[in-house]
Amino acid sequence: MTLFEKIASREIPAEILGEGADWIAFRDIAPQAPVHFLVVPKHCIPRINEAETSDNNLLGNLLIAAASTARQEGLAEDGYRIVVNNGPNGGETVPHLHLHVLGGRPMNWPPG
Numbered sequence: 439m440t441l442f443e444k445i446a447s448r449e450i451p452a453e454i455l456g457e458g459a460d461w462i463a464f465r466d467i468a469p470q471a472p473v474h475f476l477v478v479p480k481h482c483i484p485r486i487n488e489a490e491t492s493d494n495n496l497l498g499n500l501l502i503a504a505a506s507t508a509r510q511e512g513l514a515e516d517g518y519r520i521v522v523n524n525g526p527n528g529g530e531t532v533p534h535l536h537l538h539v540l541g542g543r544p545m546n547w548p549p550g
């Protein structure tokens with residue numbers, strides 16, 4: 439079981455912001471912005487590079503969940519950033535696909 443599957447099954451505690459049939463959103467343990475949460479599929483895809491065409495509905499649901507949770511967190515008006523880290527150069531540390539949603543401050547471009 440991955441770390442995020444353990445959070446989804448409540449084996450490991452997290453501040454859960456919402457969940458649907460195939461996703462869960464919870465606050466990042468090491469926030470990089472005033473609001474920083476993760477949107478994670480309950481079924482583990484290791485990273486976006488391993489996603490398949492049959493995952494298209496799930497991937498859409500993750501984006502919709504990210505936006506609805508961002509609205510719930512009050513980020514809609516000022517905006518926010520969604521990030522997916524893939525592999526070593528992408529900065530991935532947990533091999534279970536997740537969308538980072540960051541807001542509450544302006545984001546820089548290009549990212550580090």
Ligand code: 5GP
Nearest residue numbers: 452464465466467468523529530531532533
């Ligand atoms: P990645 O670096 O793989 O893109 O993102 C993994 C994220 O998971 C990091 O931002 C990290 O802070 C977060 N994280 C790691 N362990 C835990 C945990 O036990 N609980 C929560 N809520 N977040 C975690």
